[in-house]
Amino acid sequence: MNVLVINAGSSSLKYQLLNPETGTLLAKGLCERIGIDGKFTYKPQIEGKAKLDAVDVAMPTHSEAIQAVLNALVDPQNGVIASMDEIDAVGHRVVHGGEKFASSVLITDEVMAAIEECNPLAPLHNPANIIGINACKAVLGDKVPQVAVFDTAFHQTMPAKAYTYAIPYEYYENDKIRRYGFHGTSHRYVSKRCAEILGKDPSELKIVSCHLGNGSSLAAVDGGKSVDTSMGLTPLAGLPMGTRSGDMDAGVIEFIANKYGMNVSEAVNMLNKKSGVLGISGVSSDFRDLEAAAEKGNKRAALAIEVFEYRVRKMIGEYAAAMGGVDAVIFTAGVGENSPELREEFVKGLEFMGITIDPEKNKVRGEERIVSKDGAPVKVLVIPTNEELMIAMDTMEIVKG
Secondary structure, three states: OOOEEEEEEOOEEEEEEEOOOOOOOEEEEEEEEOOOOEEEEEOOOOOOOOOEEEEEEOOOOHHHHHHHHHHHOOOOOOOOOOOHOOEEEEEEEEEEOOOOOOEEEEHHHHHHHHHHOOHEEEOHHHHHHHHHHHHHHHOOOOOEEEEEOOOOHHHOOOOOOHHOOOOOOHHHHHHHHOOOOOOHHHHHHHHHHHHHOOOHHHHHHEEEEEOOOOEEEEEEEEOOEEEEEEOOOOOHHHHHHOOOOOOOOOOHHHHHHHHHOOOOOHHHHHHHHOHHHHHHOOOOOOOOHHHHHOOOHHHHHHHHHHHHHHHHHHEEEEEHHHHOOOOOOEEHHHHHHHHHHHHHHHHHHOHHHHHOOOOOOOOOOOOEEEOOOOOOOOOEEEEOOHHHHHHHHHHHHHHHH
């Protein structure tokens, strides 16, 4: 079975064609600058097939972008399938499902209406996701089933004590303002893999999952279910990230807005796009740049890394406390998978909890490995995330019934 996985943004579209039964990736790529001048990247994963790298393709709308993807996949010379009939289903990443969706669903008119109702909760993402779904429908028709997989769904198992904000309760009742959390597909995938690697049933494990990249979040996964997570109503909450501030005193917004003549939107934009490790360092939002700058003696770059490390370490302890213990800590995503140095720093000082890292085992980037010391009571694992495979697997499960 072949599943086309789509992650549509407002002016971009990432895609992968996978066989979820075997885990085989057939092709992947990216449509950029949709509605502007159109750039198309295609990377077939079959030997002898030529790739396309940011070539000019007219994409006035997402429909033309989807058509470009399909044309590349069935191209007589460099395609990976013989015809569009070999695409059995489409799986879409949808950022926000609100309280309406606790799992992935087959897309119907009713589901589309419910996704649209969640637009106010993710105004930058959900409308783009809807455009991607409609574009696929326009090009592929109704005969190819489409499935929505929500970033927020995995966290719908959180108890009210974890998701309720301490503000007047009517804002929750009337506007559904609460913690939702994101990166759910990633946290679900790596916690599932963790149980498989350790030879345990997910119900037996208390896991702290650390998705650390330009966007970062932690999740407390108890018995296979998310019981807490660091992002909130929006992805601005929790850890400091590449350009996002993470948790901070809300009074800072009023102070800065009043002093510098900003309105609320401008202040929040600053917290989203000019803060985090970029804001502290003044150097970059990329941790590789920060590490290089810190090595050359840049004190602000070093401070940015220290703040991030400290907050991750503190939150690992916080989530272990929330679950009443911890059996495994997972590191995933760009920083989590690829920075042995930062992983060591994240767990430094957590030895009293049984969390340690073996420096030799930890010399790994981007591959699955248990990196804790032999005999350590808490296993520390590096598990590369694969959200696209998880979306494809969900899609297959729903389509096959």
